[in-house]
Amino acid sequence: MKTLASSLLLLAFILTPLSQASAQIAFGMEYSVAPADAYAKVTLPATALADMIADSPDGITRKDVCLGETPEGTLSGYQADFDGDGREEMWMLYHTGLEEGGCNVALVISPAGGGKYQLMDLMSFPGKDAIIRPIITLDEGVQMYLQSTQHYGDDMKQVKGSVLAYTQTALIVLTSWVEREGMHEDSFINEEVDAVFSDINFDNIKELVVRFSVHETGGAAPTSNNMVDQFILTLDYLPNHMRYGVYDSVGYDKLQEAETMAKLGRTKLNRDETRIEGIIDMREALQINPFMTWARVRLGEFLLHDGKYADAEQTLLLAKTFDPEYNKTYRILGNTYLRLNDLQKALAAFQRYIELGPESNYYRKKVEHNIKQITIPKRR
Numbered sequence: 001m002k003t004l005a006s007s008l009l010l011l012a013f014i015l016t017p018l019s020q021a022s023a024q025i026a027f028g029m030e031y032s033v034a035p036a037d038a039y040a041k042v043t044l045p046a047t048a049l050a051d052m053i054a055d056s057p058d059g060i061t062r063k064d065v066c067l068g069e070t071p072e073g074t075l076s077g078y079q080a081d082f083d084g085d086g087r088e089e090m091w092m093l094y095h096t097g098l099e100e101g102g103c104n105v106a107l108v109i110s111p112a113g114g115g116k117y118q119l120m121d122l123m124s125f126p127g128k129d130a131i132i133r134p135i136i137t138l139d140e141g142v143q144m145y146l147q148s149t150q151h152y153g154d155d156m157k158q159v160k161g162s163v164l165a166y167t168q169t170a171l172i173v174l175t176s177w178v179e180r181e182g183m184h185e186d187s188f189i190n191e192e193v194d195a196v197f198s199d200i201n202f203d204n205i206k207e208l209v210v211r212f213s214v215h216e217t218g219g220a221a222p223t224s225n226n227m228v229d230q231f232i233l234t235l236d237y238l239p240n241h242m243r244y245g246v247y248d249s250v251g252y253d254k255l256q257e258a259e260t261m262a263k264l265g266r267t268k269l270n271r272d273e274t275r276i277e278g279i280i281d282m283r284e285a286l287q288i289n290p291f292m293t294w295a296r297v298r299l300g301e302f303l304l305h306d307g308k309y310a311d312a313e314q315t316l317l318l319a320k321t322f323d324p325e326y327n328k329t330y331r332i333l334g335n336t337y338l339r340l341n342d343l344q345k346a347l348a349a350f351q352r353y354i355e356l357g358p359e360s361n362y363y364r365k366k367v368e369h370n371i372k373q374i375t376i377p378k379r380r
Contacts, residue, residue, distance in 0.1 A: 039078040039134050042090050044109075044117070046071035049094060052109070052119040065122060066096045066103035075107065078134050078144075082108070089120065091144050093132040104130045106144070187216040189228070198321040200290060202314055209322075211291050227252035232290065250289065258288035262295035269302045278302075293323040301332045309339045327356040331367060338370065347374045 050071045053060055062068070077092030090109040096102050108121040134144055181190045194211040214228040222230070230250040265281030268274035282299045286292060296319040303312035316333040319326065330353035337346035350367050358364035 039080045042077060042079045042092070044075045044090070044092065046073050046075065046094065046096075048117060049075060049107070049119075052117055055116075056119055060119070060122070064105075064124070065107065066094055066105050066124075068096065072096065075109075077107075077132055080134075082144075090117075091132070091134075093130060095130050102128070106132065190215055190217065194291060196322055198318055200318060209290055222252060222255075224252045224256075227255075230255065254288055258285040258292060261285040261288075262292060262298075266295070266298050269298075291322050293319050293326045293329070296322070297326065297329050297332060300329075300336070304332060304336050304339065309336055312336045313340065325356060327353055328359060330356065331358075331363060334367065334370065343374050347371065350374075 046067065049065060050062070050067055053062055053065060053067065073094070073096055075092040075094045077090055079088050079090045081087060082089050082091060087110065090107075090111070092107050092109060093104065094107060095104050104125050106123045106125065107119060110118045110120050112118045132144060181188065183189070192213045194213075196209045198209065200209060209232070211230065211232050213222060213230040215222040216226040216228060220226065230252075232250055261281050262285035265278040265285060268278030268281060270278075279299070279302075282295055285295055286299075296315060300312045300315035300319060303309075303315060313333070313336050316329055316336060319329045320333070323329070330349045334346045334349035334353065337343070337349060350371050353367055354364070354371075358367060
């Protein structure tokens with residue numbers, strides 16, 4: 001099964017030295033590096049991979065797995081029952097080309113008997129120096145860590161990697177990293193990470209949404225001149241299957257496109273004949289940039305005024321998750337809870353709005369009035 005054949009592991013993660021077992025915690029997930037001899041080490045010639053590609057029914061090409069016309073080198077990795085089905089798989093790394101460049105691909109292979117192997121999954125990741133190493137996750141079983149290292153001049157080293165898990169149905173990215181900044185070719189590079197666990201598709205299961213931004217100025221907001229790239233990763237945890245949701249290289253142009261689309265949608269919401277189009281525009285814009293909180297709050301406000309109170313609540317709670325300091329969210333959320341007749345939640349939302357600072361004196365007075373109406377007992 002070919003899940004992805006693009007460079008997905010552009011999330012910075014500096015791991016402690018792999019020769020020693022050490023505990024790490026990221027997003028509440030605790031794991032430790034497995035000893036070097038924890039799993040059986042295995043190697044295969046590149047010709048075996050060429051045979052697997054030839055036998056694969058999934059339309060996988062040699063380019064997808066870094067194979068040239070003449071297969072060279074070896075695949076190396078570990079063998080174990082990674083997905084708990086009672087059969088052992090091989091989790092391997094294939095690197096081709098120069099050590100400081102070239103192409104990397106991670107593969108999960110299953111022995112098929114008679115010296116044959118079946119390709120079960122693959123994932124490309126950045127070239128240059130690369131390693132693959134088992135990890136024991138304390139509550140989830142065996143996972144794998146992949147890492148590539150790049151050097152920029154004399155002053156900067158960049159380590160990018162990911163923690164992967166393999167199940168019977170999918171290869172899963174469980175990412176972890178640290179932010180990084182430093183000089184590169186006379187420019188100050190700033191990498192920022194925002195990570196949110198939230199139910200963005202309202203299926204009662206939380207997804208992990210990550211925004212990884214890179215720009216060339218320290219502290220300033222990204223612009224068309226300094227934005228290097230922005231990636232958005234969504235991992236969707238479904239009841240019977242774990243799958244990739246979205247991994248997209250967004251970049252400054254797409255950010256501007258999403259902003260323009262959301263503003264157009266906001267205008268359309270105000271007219272009956274274009275209202276549905278406005279909702280579609282707003283939601284498509286938020287798919288491009290789920291961290292665009294103002295647009296999500298405006299959509300929630302529209303749903304409130306349209307009488308869709310439950311939908312408004314879900315949308316505003318999602319906005320609060322992505323940006324818990326955005327004051328307007330709490331004012332609209334408080335009004336929503338008033339409509340839902342949940343006075344305690346309305347009071348909590350209004351109080352948080354006052355704490356963050358109202359948008360204007362007009363809204364301060366309105367919210368303070370609502371708080372009094374909730375807290376002062378009515379005369380019988």
